[in-house]
Amino acid sequence: MKILIVNTFYYPNMQGGAEQSVKLLAENLVKRGHEVGIFCIDSKESKPSIEKYNGVKVFRHDSGNFNLYGFSYDKKGLSKAEKIKQKLICYYNKKTLKCFDELLDKFKPDVIHTNSTYGMSTLIWKTAHSKNIPVVHTIRDTAIISPFTYGHKENKAVVKMHRTYVKYTSQFVSGVTSPSNYTLSTSLINNNFRNAVVKKCIFNSVQIDNDRLSEIIEIKKQRNSDFFKFFFAGRLVEIKGIVHLIESFNQLDMDNTELHICGGGALLDYVKKESEKNSRIIVHGKLDNEQLGKVYDECDVAVVPSMWPEPFGRVVIEANMHALPVIVSDCGGMPEIISNTKAGTVYKNGSNSELAGVMKEYCNRDKIKLSFENIKNNIGIYSIERQIDSFEDVYQILINKVKKNEKV
Structure with a gap:
């Protein structure tokens, strides 16, 4: 299989558990004989690069007009207007969408596996759907439910608009997974991922010695x-x-x-x-x-x-x-x-x-x-072996639907 994995950050820009999980998954899919590419937007350079780590090809881009590092880690110096602007870019990042669209034509994946889409817009799901490429999304945070960091005061109107947006974009996802049943069930509220033919808990993994x-x-x-x-x-x-x-x-x-x-x-x-x-x-x-x-x-x-x-x-x-x-x-x-x-x-x-x-x-x-x-x-x-088995099954189910000329 030719698999394109999407995550905001990728090695060596490791932020936390999500990046550890994505790296482990990508490298072990390569060991299984799959061709794996990564689409990430964590470059601090405006020019895109192609790198290779342990057999995984990394297509690294910048985040366009979204200030990934500044907005993620230090918002104190930003005006209210700039904060609103940066947040809106998360819903429509024109440059990222263009780069992603071009990469799909170049890499031609059989399946796309998205993870953290922070800063790049979940409209990438619609882009993939327009090319009849199945998308599996793994929920690794609470961003599906709310755009606000957990514990921060929420604006109910903003949350409502956010959930309307997610409900719309998630209809283009063919399969949805999460590392816990809790996260899966809470993320499926509001009829999110309503067209997904696979909705499954697949645990995160470790390399067991x-x-x-x-x-x-x-x-x-x-x-x-x-x-x-x-x-x-x-x-x-x-x-x-x-x-x-x-x-x-x-x-x-x-x-x-x-x-x-x-x-x-x-x-x-x-x-x-x-x-x-x-x-x-x-x-x-x-x-x-x-x-x-x-x-x-x-x-x-x-x-x-x-x-x-x-x-x-x-x-x-x-x-x-x-x-x-x-x-x-x-x-x-x-x-x-x-x-x-x-x-x-x-x-x-x-x-x-x-x-x-x-x-x-x-x-x-x-x-x-x-x-x-x-x-x-x-x-x-x-174990990582058990996790890879589960994801291979999900990928194959969705790829088979494409082969049968069924829209995913």
Whole structure:
């Protein structure tokens, strides 16, 4: 198959879990013998480029009149008029649509798989439909439901217009998937994706090294210390629950515990100040994968205290891959992961006392070790091989409809 994957950012411009998931998917589709191209708009140069990483051909463009980096990360210096203008470009990015249209004629994909379309306009779905190329869209955020960042004050009229727009453009999508049932069901409201012949939950995945996992488990089984290290990895922003986590950890008030925090973001200074007040809070900052892996291996229990409905919660299965049970809030798709792996605990979102209580329960070697066999037995649900099988099935269903001269 010839597959064109669409995502706002692509390697090496990695922003978060979505980019990790897209890269893993693209490279493993190549390993299966498929020809894979990437359409992304994260170039800081006006001239488009063609690059190749691990067999994946990347067609990298800029974002046209949309200020991708400025509008995404620093809106403080923008006037209200400029903010409105930038937001409107997200609904109709003329340059991006033209580049995408030209690439379809050049690359001639059998199927298109869209992910994050931030800044490029979901009218690309209509462009593909006009050429009778089937589109699979994977929902990786809450942008289908609202144009506002979660937790920010919403304008009801704007949300209504946004949902009308999404309802219109999503009719051109042939198949829709999401990494959790929660995200899929909430995104299908308002009759979105009404013409999709496939509507399916396909979990995000990890590259599982069973030998390495078994090795880590055996090492951690030998731990008998009554000193416990909790672990957090993610963006240091309000919606990721970092303030809530620190408050809960301070409430725990046990000298035989540490909280290791990995990541960067707007609240980094706050986190550093808290670590100065409490020496048991260890701030590692933003780490590369190798460094992050070492901290995972040193710790005992991961905590994902998100205050917003995570579409999936990739860090949960990444922690499991390092033999860590995971404490998660009851937001979004994360409880589904705990239900599948049986290697963690779900608590009520935002409750400091409940989180502190669950963390105290995990200051027990026997409880931690109970998770090891469950991780080993159940992590395969999230293998990349299983995910590729699922997407290949979806792609083939839609391609077969085209071959039968059925409009997709």
